[in-house]
Amino acid sequence: xxxxxxxxxxxxxxxxxxxxxxxxxxxxxxxxxxxxxxxxxxxxxxxxxxxxxxxxxxxxxxxxxxxxxxxxxxxxxxxxxxxxxxxxxxxxxxxxxxxxxxxxxxxxxxxxxxxxxxxxxxxxxxxxxxxxxxxxxxxxxxxxxxxxxxxxxxxxxxxxxxxxxxxxx
Numbered sequence: 001x002x003x004x005x006x007x008x009x010x011x012x013x014x015x016x017x018x019x020x021x022x023x024x025x026x027x028x029x030x031x032x033x034x035x036x037x038x039x040x041x042x043x044x045x046x047x048x049x050x051x052x053x054x055x056x057x058x059x060x061x062x063x064x065x066x067x068x069x070x071x072x073x074x075x076x077x078x079x080x081x082x083x084x085x086x087x088x089x090x091x092x093x094x095x096x097x098x099x100x101x102x103x104x105x106x107x108x109x110x111x112x113x114x115x116x117x118x119x120x121x122x123x124x125x126x127x128x129x130x131x132x133x134x135x136x137x138x139x140x141x142x143x144x145x146x147x148x149x150x151x152x153x154x155x156x157x158x159x160x161x162x163x164x165x166x167x168x169x
């Protein structure tokens with residue numbers, strides 16, 4: 001792949017994404033775009049910035065279409081403007097531990113954990129795994145609730161408490 005080929009592909013992507021936020025490219029529809037995305041994917045590159053807009057792409061090896069049993073592979077491309085990226089970076093920069101009631105809305109169970117801060121929230125900064133262990137230890141010392149820990153892609157952690165072993169109603 002050369003620079004002119006890459007530039008023409010991303011100019012086409014830019015035109016397609018003027019009105020949409022996402023689009024997809026299949027191997028049989030657009031061979032130049034497919035080859036550029038495939039080469040970038042194999043080299044471990046998942047995003048590209050072109051004209052102050054970042055394009056992220058994801059490879060779906062099989063994409064079943066509605067109405068038939070086709071399973072053609074595709075690259076899905078999503079655009080993000082510079083403002084969206086800066087806003088997202090500011091939000092994702094805060095790594096937090098959030099303590100929630102698994103069944104939702106029941107503050108009585110949360111108050112029993114004795115973790116409420118002065119604002120009435122159950123959110124703590126995530127410094128390292130010791131901070132998760134400390135919060136879990138406090139919950140286990142003060143209650144007999146079951147605990148489920150969820151790590152998110154953003155680096156945040158959610159600790160859910162429940163007294164019914166996380167069973168569905």
